[in-house]
Amino acid sequence: MKNWKNTTDFLREIPLPEQTRTYKPVSHAIFIDEIKEELYKRGHSVKTERYLTANNGLIMTGNFTVDNPDSHINPAIFFTNSYNKMRKAELMTGAIVLVCSNGLIRQEVAHRFSKKHSGTVLEDLRNNIVLAVESVEEEFEKLKNEIFNGSVKSWLDAKNKFEEIVKKAPKKYLRILKSENSIGDHIYNSKNCINCFDAHEIEDAYNSASLGDSKDVYSSYSVGWPRSELIYYSSVVRSSQKCAFCKYIWQSSDLFYCDSCISCKNCFGCIGLKHKEYCILNKQYSQEEYLHLIAKIIAHMKSTNEWGKFFPQSISPFSYNETAAYDFFPLSKEEAIARGYLWKEAEKKDISVQSSTNDILMCDSCKKNYKLIVQELKFYKKKGLPEPVNCPNCRHKERFGKRNKYEIYKTTCNKCNTQIFTTFPPANGNVVYCEKCYQEDIN
Numbered sequence: 398m399k400n401w402k403n404t405t406d407f408l409r410e411i412p413l414p415e416q417t418r419t420y421k422p423v424s425h426a427i428f429i430d431e432i433k434e435e436l437y438k439r440g441h442s443v444k445t446e447r448y449l450t451a452n453n454g455l456i457m458t459g460n461f462t463v464d465n466p467d468s469h470i471n472p473a474i475f476f477t478n479s480y481n482k483m484r485k486a487e488l489m490t491g492a493i494v495l496v497c498s499n500g501l502i503r504q505e506v507a508h509r510f511s512k513k514h515s516g517t518v519l520e521d522l523r524n525n526i527v528l529a530v531e532s533v534e535e536e537f538e539k540l541k542n543e544i545f546n547g548s549v550k551s552w553l554d555a556k557n558k559f560e561e562i563v564k565k566a567p568k569k570y571l572r573i574l575k576s577e578n579s580i581g582d583h584i585y586n587s588k589n590c591i592n593c594f595d596a597h598e599i600e601d602a603y604n605s606a607s608l609g610d611s612k613d614v615y616s617s618y619s620v621g622w623p624r625s626e627l628i629y630y631s632s633v634v635r636s637s638q639k640c641a642f643c644k645y646i647w648q649s650s651d652l653f654y655c656d657s658c659i660s661c662k663n664c665f666g667c668i669g670l671k672h673k674e675y676c677i678l679n680k681q682y683s684q685e686e687y688l689h690l691i692a693k694i695i696a697h698m699k700s701t702n703e704w705g706k707f708f709p710q711s712i713s714p715f716s717y718n719e720t721a722a723y724d725f726f727p728l729s730k731e732e733a734i735a736r737g738y739l740w741k742e743a744e745k746k747d748i749s750v751q752s753s754t755n756d757i758l759m760c761d762s763c764k765k766n767y768k769l770i771v772q773e774l775k776f777y778k779k780k781g782l783p784e785p786v787n788c789p790n791c792r793h794k795e796r797f798g799k800r801n802k803y804e805i806y807k808t809t810c811n812k813c814n815t816q817i818f819t820t821f822p823p824a825n826g827n828v829v830y831c832e833k834c835y836q837e838d839i840n
Contacts, residue, residue, distance in 0.1 A: 401447045405429050411454035414480050421518050423486050425457045428476045431523060432461060435530040455481040474529055479514075486522055487511045490532045508532035549783040567828045569835045570810070570817040582801060582820045594803045594820075606725075606803055630707045642707050653691075654708070665691055716741035724797045760788035810834055 408425045416422055433443060444464040450457050456479045463472045477487045488510040510525035512518050544555045573584045581593040590599050594606040599621075602614040609621035611628065619633045628634050629641040638650040645657045652658060656668040663684075664676045675687035682690065698704035710717075717723055717738035718730075730740050743763050757766050767788035777784055785792060801820035808823045809816055810831040821827040830838060 401449050405446075405448065408448060408450070408454070408457060411450075411480065419515055420482070421514050421516065422480055423478060423514060423519055423522060425478055427519070427522065428457075428459065428478055428488075431526050432474055432476070432530070435526050436461070436463060439530060441530075452481060452483070455479060456484050482514065485511050485513050486518055488522065488525055488529055490529045547781055547783060549786060552783050564825075564827060567811075567830045567835060567838050568821060570819040570821075570829055570831055580805065580818055582803075592805060630705075644708075663687060665694065710736075710738055713739070715739070724794075725803055758788075760791055761786045762791040763788060765790070812838070 405426070408429070411425065413424050414420075414422045429446075436443060442464045444462045446459070446461050448457065448459040456477070458475075458477045460473055460475045463474070473491055475487075475489050475491065477484050479485075488508075490508045508525070508529045508531075510522065510529070512521055544551065571580070571584075572582055573579055574586070576584050576587040576590065579587055579590040579593065579596075581590055581596065584590050584593060584596045584599070587593075587596050587599040588601070590596050590602045590608075592604045593599065593602050593608065596602065596605070596608040598610040599608045599614065600612045602608060602611070604616045605614050605618065605620065607619040608614060608617075610623060611621040611625045613627045614620050614625070615629045617628050617631045617634065620628050620631070621635070623636045625634050625637050625640075627639045628637070631640050631642065631646065632644040633646070634640055634643065635647045637646050637648060637652070640646050640649065640652045640655075643652050643655045643658075646652060646655060647659045649655075649658055649661045649664075651663045652661060652667075653665045655661070655664055655666065655670075658664060658667055658669070658673075659671045661667070661670050661672065661676070662674040664670060664673060665687075666678045667673070667676050668679065670676060670679060673681070675682050675684050677687065677690055677694070695704055713720075717728060717733040717740060719741055728736070728738075733740050743765055757768060759766055765788050769784060774784070776782075787795070802822075803820075804822075805818050805820060806823055807816070807818055808829070811828050812830050812834040815831045815833075817829070817831050819829050821829045823829075
C-alpha cells in the first residue's frame with residue numbers, strides 16, 4: 398500500500414548517488430526547497446504538500462497546491478525525481494479540483510519540464526522552476542475564466558461536468574472507519590451499530606442517526622453531545638439517560654413521553670419543565686403517587702395499543718414538507734397524505750423581474766417568490782458566481798439531494814462482484830467498490 402506523507406524529513410535522509418560523467422543526479426530537496434522559495438518570492442504560500450516514494454526512496458513523487466482565494470480550485474505543481482535512473486526529473490503545473498479528500502488533475506497542464514539526469518539537468522530544472530511558478534498564476538486565471546465566466550450557463554456546464562466526474566469516480570461501499578460489527582454510513586470509532594448513520598463514538602445502537610458519544614440507542618435521532626444512554630424512540634436528547642418517546646431533552650433521566658424538559662427526573666407526559674421530579678402532565682406528585690399512577694397509565698396505554706409508540710403525526714403542528722423529515726425521507730404530496738401527514742401548498746405569484754436588492758424574484762423551480770439581500774450579491778460578485786435563479790428552499794433541497802439517503806442497498810462490488818451493502822442506489826449508476834478494491838484503487 399502506498400502512503401502519501403506531508404513531511405520531508407524522510408526524503409532528506411535518502412543519500413544522493415554519486416554523479417558520473419554522464420549521470421547527474423538531482424537531490425529531492427532541490428525540488429522541495431527551490432519551488433517553495435520561488436513561490437514565497439511571488440507572495441504565494443503552499444496550502445498542502447504531499448510526497449510519495451518507491452524503491453526505498455529512490456523514486457520520489459510530490460505535489461504542492463498553492464493557496465488562493467477560491468477554496469475549490471487550487472493551482473498545483475507536480476514533480477517527480479529518481480536516484481536510480483528509472484524516472485526523469487519532471488515538473489509540471491496544472492490545477493487540482495478537490496473531490497472530498499482526493500484530487501483530480503486537469504488534463505491540460507500549463508507548463509511541463511522533463512529531462513534525463515545528464516548534462517545541464519540541474520540548471521535547466523532551476524530555470525523551469527521559475528517558469529513553472531509563473532505559469533501557476535496564469536493557469537489559475539485561465540482555468541477560472543474558462544470554467545466560471547460569471548454566466549449561469551457556464552456555471553451549470555461546470556456543475557454538470559463536475560457531477561459526471563463524481564459519478565464515475567470509485568466510491569467506498571460504506572464510509573465506516575475504526576468501527577466493528579457495524580452497518581450504515583459515516584460511522585466512526587463505534588461498535589455494534591446496525592442501520593445507523595452519522596454516528597461517532599457509539600456503542601450498541603440500532604436504526605438511528607446523528608449520534609455522538611452514546612450507548613444503547615434505539616430508533617432515535619440526534620442523541621449525545623454529551624453522552625447519553627438507554628435512549629428509545631426519541632429525538633434530540635443531550636446528556637440524558639433512560640428516556641423513551643421523548644423529544645428535546647437535556648440533562649434528564651427516566652422520562653417518558655416528555656417534550657422540552659431540562660434537568661428533570663421521573664416525569665411522564667410533561668412539557669417545558671425544569672428541575673422537576675415525579676410529575677405527570679406537568680402536575681407534581683409524591684414518589685409513591687407517581688409510581689402508582691404510572692403503572693396504571695402504562696397498563697391502560699397497553700390495552701389501547703398506544704404504549705411503545707412515538708407521538709402520533711396527528712398532533713404535529715407542521716406539514717410534512719415543512720419538516721426535516723422531508724429532507725431525509727422525501728415524499729410526494731399524495732404519499733404524505735396517504736400516510737396521514739399534513740401538506741402545505743406552495744405559494745404561487747405571477748412575478749418575474751430582473752435581480753437587484755429591491756426586486757422580488759420568482760424561483761425557476763417552485764415559482765415561489767424570493768429576494769437577494771446585499772450580502773448575498775456581494776458574495777456572488779466576489780466569487781465571480783452568477784446570481785441564483787432558484788429560491789433558498791429549492792437550493793437547500795438540491796444540496797440535500799446530493800447526500801445519500803438513510804437507506805441501505807444490497808448489491809455487488811463493481812470490480813470484483815463481492816456482495817456488499819451500500820448507501821449508493823444501484824440504479825443511479827455510481828461506481829461502488831468493496832473495501833479491498835477501493836483501497837487498491839485509490840493507492
